[in-house]
Amino acid sequence: MQGTIQGSGWIEVICGSMFSGKSEELIRRVKRARIARQQVIAIKPSLDVRFSTNDVVSHGGDKIECLPVCDSREAEAAIPADAQVVAFDEAQFFDPGIVDLCVGLADAGVRVIVAGLDCDFRGEPFGPMPELLARAEYVSKLQAICVKCGNPATRTQRIINGRPASYSDPQVLIGASEAYEARCRRCHEVPDRPRPHATGGD
Ligand code: ADP
Ligand code: ZN
16 A cells, blocks of 8 residues: 555645746645655656756756656556655656656655646647546646746647747747746737637537
8 A cells, every 4th residue: 555644645636837836836846845854766658858867957947857658557666665756747748647656645644745847838738637627626727927927827838939839839849949937918919819718629
């Protein structure tokens, strides 16, 4: 059985746009648990090679050690039996199996901390995050500061070759110069969006 904190586990999700401080908050929570001598493991999908492969690094420069894995099955295999706290960063990039893994861990008494983008650059819910948010006991939705107007930023603006990325642009564009900015709802630009909040299929 997984290690327990007085027998009860739970899921806490930290979400928001890019630059909203998700990694900083995850790092803060992990450091505090370690200070309290909890058995902690931090895990992220290996495709996030933003800054380094064996750390979670915030845009502000804080970091903790983090195990890169290919998918949720590899994550499950890597979690030690005595883990009391399991933290996942960049959870939006995990396969759907991350949901059952988090629920199973929490049911077994583990504190599960999940950080991830709630929405992609189009402003659409991202990967397994909606279900994780629904199943979590605690949700922290963080905001950055809109670089255009200074209001709270809840969206991630993708910019390709100096222009707002189109709704239909692929996730990976080879040879293009790409950048991301934090923006508010009003300043977030998505050319060619079918219609606001379209769900597809109709
Ligand atoms: P996330 O994991 O949500 O992308 P990080 O924790 O990596 O965020 O980084 C948050 C840090 O990003 C802030 O403390 C600040 O130093 C920096 N930052 C850069 N641009 C912005 C912005 N527009 N609004 C707020 N913070 C920003
Ligand atoms: Zn704005």
